Amino acid sequence: MKRIFPFILTVVLLTACGNRMPEGVPQDFAVYYADWINESQPDILDTYEGYIQKDLIMDGTAKTDYTPSEEEITAIYDKIVELELWKMPDNMRAEAEVIQPMTYMEIRFTMNGKTYEILADTTVFHGYNENIEPEEAETVGKFCMFMQQFMMDTDEYQSLPESRGGYQ
Numbered sequence: 001m002k003r004i005f006p007f008i009l010t011v012v013l014l015t016a017c018g019n020r021m022p023e024g025v026p027q028d029f030a031v032y033y034a035d036w037i038n039e040s041q042p043d044i045l046d047t048y049e050g051y052i053q054k055d056l057i058m059d060g061t062a063k064t065d066y067t068p069s070e071e072e073i074t075a076i077y078d079k080i081v082e083l084e085l086w087k088m089p090d091n092m093r094a095e096a097e098v099i100q101p102m103t104y105m106e107i108r109f110t111m112n113g114k115t116y117e118i119l120a121d122t123t124v125f126h127g128y129n130e131n132i133e134p135e136e137a138e139t140v141g142k143f144c145m146f147m148q149q150f151m152m153d154t155d156e157y158q159s160l161p162e163s164r165g166g167y168q
Contacts, residue, residue: 025077025097032108033147037101037167045151047073048110052156058165079146081111083139085116092120092140094129100165105144120144 036042041061044053068076075158079087085107093104100124107118123129124141151157 024144025074028113029074029077029111030109031080032106032142033151035103035105035144035148037103039104040107043148043151045147045154045157047076052151052154052160054157054160055163056075056161057163057167059161059163062160063157064160066154067155076147076150077111079143080111083143085109085118085139085143086111086114088118088140089132090117090119091125092129092132092137093119094121094123095122095131098128099126105140106143107140107143107147109111140163 030048032044032046032048034044034046036055038055038057041055041057042053043055045066046052047066047068050065051063053061053063056062064125080114103122103130105118105120105124107116107120109116118140120140121129124132124137124144127134127137129137
């Protein structure tokens with residue numbers, strides 16, 4: 001029995017940890033986050049290509065180079081791990097435009113050799129989408145709010161021109 005216990009303990013621990021992501025940011029980690037009302041003018045944070053784009057509303061878009069610091073990339077990765085974003089459905093968009101104006105989001109991230117993509121819209125913030133579980137909507141909504149604020153707080157985003165006008 002004394003010989004079997006360490007083996008059983010090891011199996012239990014490996015099984016319990018099997019559904020979690022490894023500690024530390026993987027070498028291949030990259031993220032693309034976009035949100036928009038006007039499809040041709042999204043706000044984008046893209047670590048694959050290294051840029052941030054801002055919707056200037058009446059004046060089109062503005063774009064600048066962006067290379068995240070180690071702390072920034074770790075913050076994004078940690079949020080993805082905290083929310084277990086890889087477990088979310090890939091399409092969380094409502095079947096109809098139930099909120100005016102409707103904001104759309106695209107999330108794509110790569111880690112450990114696998115790329116995940118999630119399409120969402122404003123309904124994840126308001127619970128109007130009956131096709132997804134409320135917990136899933138809340139999770140993706142939290143990530144979108146995190147990324148929107150994260151992007152707006154970067155020096156690169158703030159260096160872009162002010163938006164002119166608004167959406168109705």
